[in-house]
Amino acid sequence: MEYISQIAFLLVVGFFGFLLFKRITQIKKNILLGRDVDRTDQSGERWKTMLLVAFGQKKMFKRIIPAVLHMFIYVGFIVINLEVLEFLIDGVAGTHRIFAPILGGFYPVLMGMFEFLAVLVLFSCVAFLIRRNVIKVPRFTKPEMKGWPAMDGNLILVIEIVLMFAILTMNATDQVLQAKGDPHYVQTGAFFFSSFLVPIFEGMSNGALVILERSAWWFHMVGILAFAVYVTYSKHLHIFLAFPNTYYSNLNAKGYMDNMDTVTNEVKMMLGMPTESTEPPAEIGRFGAKDVNDLTWKNIMESYSCTECGRCTSECPANHTGKKLSPRKIMMDTRDRAEEVGASIAKGGKGLEDGKTLLGDYITKEEINACTSCNACVEACPVNINPLDIILQMRRFVAMEESGSPASWNSMFSNVETNFAPWKFSPADRFNWSQELKEESNKA
Amino acid sequence: MSENTEIKIPTVADMVAAGEVPEILFWVGCAGSYDDRYKAVTKAFVKILNKVGIKFAVLGPEETCTGDPARRAGNEFLFQMQAMANIQLMNSYEIKKIVTACPHCFNTIKNEYPDLGGNYDVIHHSQMLQELINDGKLTLKGGGEFKGKKITFHDSCYLGRANNVYEAPREVLEALDAELVEMKRCKTKGLCCGAGGAQMFKDAEPGNKEINIERTEEALETGAKVIAAACPFCMTMMSDGVKNKEKESEVKVKDLAELIAEAEGL
Known part of the structure; x- marks a missing residue:
């Protein structure tokens, strides 16, 4: 009988651990639907980028208010989770606050710090709820945020608030029980913040207090585990993926577009130039991207790393002037499609052959045609996501597989082909300016 | 000459x-x-x-x-x-x-x-202009007609964000002894003129405003008499914007090279 709570604890941890493992395996498969791209070079630069951008949150600080609030939650998340270590040991060993006697006088200091962070997290979550629902910061009310995405954002904040209250309740009741001399509750000394809550619980019976303290402990533990599983289905996955996502950042100049080597081979053959490979060209897949499997695994990883903050969209000149394009929606659509295809394959369904495609069923040509390739979205993203890369790959599909570019682009193409300039000018007139300049300066 | x-x-x-x-x-x-x-x-x-x-x-x-x-x-x-x-x-x-x-x-x-x-x-x-100025090959005789005038610089996306060139054009403008005033959105946050990514060669998609008008309004808000540009597409978009706002008699859109050539009396 006395081991029942330990057995229950192990079962609970095992259950959620299993769910988490299954879900992570699925997400990994979904990411690997994408084609290969090598992002393993320059490891020093990659570590540096990860440390600055993900760990150090460098790009968050372009907007100071959300950056500070976010930092409270981020530091809170990391530090308070140290306490989970104690939870785990206590849960398995059937002990209570195992670190208290070991750390002695430092224990209440540590707890005070955790509680301080818990209070900051509470404050920040409330502030974020107000920003989303009362102030209605424009980037949180764009069309792509209607329905589930808005609910997802609010749910995460509410869950975090509830979890923080559970910690404070647990600590407060623990202190009351200590004061009442319950032998199971080791003396730890007062915890600064939860001691303010002590008066609420002082009148309760020991039995009620133990139930409340244990409930809060279990609620927090199960809450964290359930939240971890929830995170994998939500936009909140950035808490883990921000790190690999920034490590595998694009390190080229932002203006660089990758070269399509399959095209290079064809062009060289057309021009009668020697091609590098002597083998006959392998079956060439699709040019550009129509569906998730045409994108790179990095594009898909980025879609799972997106937390829908909308900084990209709020900096996008097209979105700013009422066009349909929203870089955030490009990322959300990519993730939704990867999820759909992955779930279908897992069920033995049609997967990619389900008659739907990312371009067409999720993203429209009107959206990709509105992009000015200005890189504002790429610059704005706090975790180095690149929506522009997806847009440009889709334009390649439209131009080369469908010949479906806007008519004026098709005219521009033929101008470049025939006149070697995007406008309809004669190549013979290209150097006229030099004669004009000579005449002008002779007159002067 | x-x-x-x-x-x-x-x-x-x-x-x-x-x-x-x-x-x-x-x-x-x-x-x-x-x-x-x-x-x-x-x-x-x-x-x-x-x-x-x-x-x-x-x-x-x-x-x-x-x-x-x-x-x-x-x-x-x-x-x-x-x-x-x-x-x-x-x-x-x-x-x-x-x-x-x-x-x-x-x-x-x-x-x-x-x-x-x-x-x-x-x-x-x-x-190159920045180098020539730094090396003393362009002396600019105290900035010429631009001395003390308000000039704002419109960042080209392909120069700025795409290639991290933010300071060279500004240093060139400073050499003119002009008063460089920044727009609300500048440097890494600079707003595109609307013409990049081949938009120059087609009409904008349906929306409620042209991007170049939005950017021109920002430039005019600075009170600058010269909007300096460093890109042919930005030049077209900003000039059209200034015309649209009927400010072309007061506000000029000029390239850095033109400003330097004028200051040098070339």
């Missing part, structure tokens, strides 16, 4: 035929060759190159589109056809160093031509 030397605009072909090699190739670009407004920038820059006595050359009739708008619009085939032809030509002339007044050409030749065998040291004309 008092100096009665005729302006020189040598082509690489002529130079090579005479057994010489240019120190630097001035890549003019399509806008710089054909667009009436941007031809003035080409001419101003050539005057500066003549004045400082750099041994430059142009490709002249042999130059063709870098392929940038085709690539951004998705036509990789056409881009690579253009790129390979240009690279073959430049490699045959053993070109080492290139300067251009177009950030799109700059980005493409600098970042994308190496994949296809074109490796050159490429600079934007704002960087």
Whole structure:
């Protein structure tokens, strides 16, 4: 009988651990639907980028208010989770606050710090709820945020608030029980913040207090585990993926577009130039991207790393002037499609052959045609996501597989082909300016 | 001009035929060759190159589109056809160093031509102007007519975010002794003029405002009398915006090279 709570604890941890493992395996498969791209070079630069951008949150600080609030939650998340270590040991060993006697006088200091962070997290979550629902910061009310995405954002904040209250309740009741001399509750000394809550619980019976303290402990533990599983289905996955996502950042100049080597081979053959490979060209897949499997695994990883903050969209000149394009929606659509295809394959369904495609069923040509390739979205993203890369790959599909570019682009193409300039000018007139300049300066 | 030397605009072909090699190739670009407004920038820059006595050359009739708008619009085939032809030509002339007044050409030749065998040291004309000023080759005689005037600089996306060139154009403007006033959105946060990514060659998608109008309003808010640009597309978009706001008699859109040439009395 006395081991029942330990057995229950192990079962609970095992259950959620299993769910988490299954879900992570699925997400990994979904990411690997994408084609290969090598992002393993320059490891020093990659570590540096990860440390600055993900760990150090460098790009968050372009907007100071959300950056500070976010930092409270981020530091809170990391530090308070140290306490989970104690939870785990206590849960398995059937002990209570195992670190208290070991750390002695430092224990209440540590707890005070955790509680301080818990209070900051509470404050920040409330502030974020107000920003989303009362102030209605424009980037949180764009069309792509209607329905589930808005609910997802609010749910995460509410869950975090509830979890923080559970910690404070647990600590407060623990202190009351200590004061009442319950032998199971080791003396730890007062915890600064939860001691303010002590008066609420002082009148309760020991039995009620133990139930409340244990409930809060279990609620927090199960809450964290359930939240971890929830995170994998939500936009909140950035808490883990921000790190690999920034490590595998694009390190080229932002203006660089990758070269399509399959095209290079064809062009060289057309021009009668020697091609590098002597083998006959392998079956060439699709040019550009129509569906998730045409994108790179990095594009898909980025879609799972997106937390829908909308900084990209709020900096996008097209979105700013009422066009349909929203870089955030490009990322959300990519993730939704990867999820759909992955779930279908897992069920033995049609997967990619389900008659739907990312371009067409999720993203429209009107959206990709509105992009000015200005890189504002790429610059704005706090975790180095690149929506522009997806847009440009889709334009390649439209131009080369469908010949479906806007008519004026098709005219521009033929101008470049025939006149070697995007406008309809004669190549013979290209150097006229030099004669004009000579005449002008002779007159002067 | 008092100096009665005729302006020189040598082509690489002529130079090579005479057994010489240019120190630097001035890549003019399509806008710089054909667009009436941007031809003035080409001419101003050539005057500066003549004045400082750099041994430059142009490709002249042999130059063709870098392929940038085709690539951004998705036509990789056409881009690579253009790129390979240009690279073959430049490699045959053993070109080492290139300067251009177009950030799109700059980005493409600098970042994308190496994949296809074109490796050159490429600079934007704002960087060259900055170097010339720093080296004392352009003295600017106290800034000339721009001294103390409010000038704002509109960042080109392909110069700024795409290639992290933010300071060179600003240092050039500071050399004019002008009062450099920044727009609300500048440098890494600079707002696009609306023409990048091949938008220059089509109408905007349906929306509630043109991007260049939004940007022009921001520029006018600074109270600057000169909007300095460093890109042919930005030049067109900002000039159209100023016209749309009926401010063209008070506010001028000028390229850096034009400002320097004017300050130098060229």
